[in-house]
Amino acid sequence: MMTQTRTATLHRMVLPDHTCPFGVRAKQLLQAEGYDVDDQILRDRDAVEAFKAEHGIATTPLIVIDGETIGGCDDLERYLAER
Secondary structure, three states: OOOOOEEEEEEEEEEOOEEOHHHHHHHHHHHHOOEEEEEEEEOOHHHHHHHHHHHOOOOOOEEEEOOEEEEOHHHHHHHHHOO
């Protein structure tokens, strides 16, 4: 029996001097739940600020599962708990 691959897109900040711990946690949670993670790394402050402005969010990460915007790490934890 073939299982369907579940894919999540994770937009997270990994700067030369700082890796967002919430992005790391979100990736770990997704992988633990069996998701194939499309890890979109924001590598500099300008990219982070532009991404946040484009999506109308105050912080990263931003998680999208099957086209549905879940939100940040806390939102992901709630989403997974409800499954």
